Amino acid sequence: DAGITQSPRYKITETGRQVTLMCHQTWSHSYMFWYRQDLGHGLRLIYYSAAADITDKGEVPDGYVVSRSKTENFPLTLESATRSQTSVYFCASSETDRGKQYFGPGTRLTVT
């Protein structure tokens, strides 16, 4: 019972590079979310998805792209990484729009 997994767990990349963070859940939850965690800001929503092929922006979407061709996967791409995108990224899923969200272990991304 894997639950929700993220890969890689740690990533160092250079400014301007494209980076993709992967998120996979085994519950077939409809809803999936990407958050970033920064000191002093708590967690902020980047993008979310209500179902396969349905995505929408959250609070801080600039510089990020998502896709959801399969229910179980929700990759997050930084098209051209910037130092301000250095953060810890959490993926989450939930069965309904009012259910508790299950979080992945997080990906610590450093942009140099």
Add this chain to the structure above:
Amino acid sequence: AQKVTQAQTEISVVEKEDVTLDCVYETRDTTYYLFWYKQPPSGELVFLIRRNSFDEQNEISGRYSWNFQKSTSSFNFTITASQVVDSAVYFCALSALGSGNTGKLIFGQGTTLQVKP
């Protein structure tokens, strides 16, 4: 607009003390959910509780209790007889189900609790 405020950035207590973490929220929606999550030093986010806006009953789970008061828009969390293992960052979050919200969680900034032996 939705907002969650956790005014206490850091709290330090000695083991066995009781401690209350404050959470104040703002929303115009009548249907919403409030959550508490715990983030221990290992970094994962652990779900603690979900409360809907129509249920103002307080809840107790072991040493944890939650006080939900719509009149003051607060959802405070109390740990009784704190233990070192309670040391963590605690987040309060709001999910409002008005137009366009689709279950998004709005998090407070978090309160870092340090329990000293």
